[in-house]
Amino acid sequence: MTIAVKNINKRFGDFVALDNVSLDFPQGELTALLGPSGCGKTTLLRCIAGLEHPDSGQVLLDGADASDRHVRERQVGFVFQHYALFKHMTVFENVAFGLRVKPRKERPSEDQIRRKVKELLELVQLDWLADRYPPQLSGGQRQRIALARALAVEPRVLLLDEPFGALDAKVRKELRRWLRRLHDELHVTSIFVTHDQEEALEVADRVVLMNKGHVEQLGSPDEVYNHPASPFVYGFLGNVNVFHGRVHEGVLASDGVEFDVEGHGSGKGTAYIRPHDLEVERYAEGAEGIVVKLRRAHAIGPLAQLDLERTDNAQIIEATISNERYVALNLKDGETLVVRPKRLRVFVDEGAHA
Known part of the structure; x- marks a missing residue:
C-alpha cells in the first residue's frame, strides 16, 4: 500500500x-x-x-x-x-x-x-x-x-x-x-x-x-x-563543530580563523565540520590551521575521540582520528596541536549583516 x-x-x-x-x-x-x-x-x-x-x-x-x-x-x-x-x-x-x-x-x-x-x-x-x-x-x-x-x-x-x-x-x-x-x-x-x-x-x-x-x-x-x-x-545528525562568522569574497572569517568557501555570497555564515573531517597534527612554527591544546582523549576501540581547546578563544573542538593514528602520534594531554578541515559545509544568510 x-x-x-x-x-x-x-x-x-x-x-x-x-x-x-x-x-x-x-x-x-x-x-x-x-x-x-x-x-x-x-x-x-x-x-x-x-x-x-x-x-x-x-x-x-x-x-x-x-x-x-x-x-x-x-x-x-x-x-x-x-x-x-x-x-x-x-x-x-x-x-x-x-x-x-x-x-x-x-x-x-x-x-x-x-x-x-x-x-x-x-x-x-x-x-x-x-x-x-x-x-x-x-x-x-x-x-x-x-x-x-x-x-x-x-x-x-x-x-x-x-x-x-x-x-x-x-x-x-x-x-x-x-x-x-x-x-x-x-x-x-x-x-x-x-x-x-x-x-x-x-x-x-x-x-x-x-x-x-x-x-x-x-x-x-x-x-x-x-x-x-x-x-x-x-x-x-551526529556530532559537529560549529564556527560562526562572516562570508566575504569566498572566505568565512570566524574569530581569527579563515575558511575557504568559494561559491557563496556575502553575509553571516556558519561553517559545520564533522569531527572525522578534521586533520590533526602536532603544532610546528608557521603551521596553517587552528591551534589547539589536547584536553582529553578517549581511545577505546577503532577510533580516538579528542577534546581540543582553541588557544585563542578556548572554544572546544571535537576531532575523531583512527586509533592507529592516535598511537602513532603518541599524544599527551596538554600538548599543542593544529587542526585543519578536510571537508566543511557552510550556510550563508545573505540577507543578514554581521
Missing part, C-alpha cells in the same frame, strides 16, 4: 504540531520519522493510523482519501513503545487477539487462527514461548510479540512508535537488525518514529527529518547524513 499525506495541519491549543506537512511513503519501503521531542513525528503517525484527526489536509491510502475512515478500516498495524500486551493472556492469546475480535463473517476458524499464530511466532523466533505470559518475558521478547500481534491481522501498513525506546542499548541494536531482516522478508509498507539518529540511519530506506511541525529534509540515510539540507539537519 502507498501512503501519502497532503497539507496536514494539526494544533493542540496554541501548539502547532503539524504545519502543512505533505509526504509520500512508497509501497514496501521502511521510512523513519526522525526528530527531537515535540517535532510532530508521533502526531503524524497517529494521523496516518486514524488515532488522531488532522484539523485540515488528507491522508491517502493507495490514492484514496482515508481521512474519514475509522482506524479499523485502514488496515493498519500499530506497535507502541510500551508493548501494550494483555498481561492476563498468554503470548499465543495476545497474538490471536486481533483475529478473534474480527466481525464474525471475516473471522478465521479456530484451526486457521492456530496455524496463523504459530507461523507468526516462528517468524519472530519466539514460538517456544507461546504458553508464557508477558510479565515472564524480557523487554525485547515482549516487543517482538507486540509486532507479531500487529502482523496477525495482515495489515497493509505497519506503524511503529518508538518501538525500541524502552529497551537497553544492546537489545535495541539486536532488534533493529531483526526488524530490518523481517521487513526485507515481508515488504509491508512501514513507518517508524524515533528520536535516535543511529536507529533511523541503520534501519530505514528513507529518513524524514522533522522539526517544529515541518519536514526539514527527506532522503536516503546517506543523503541526509552526508548532504544535510539545513543547519538543523547538520546539528541533529
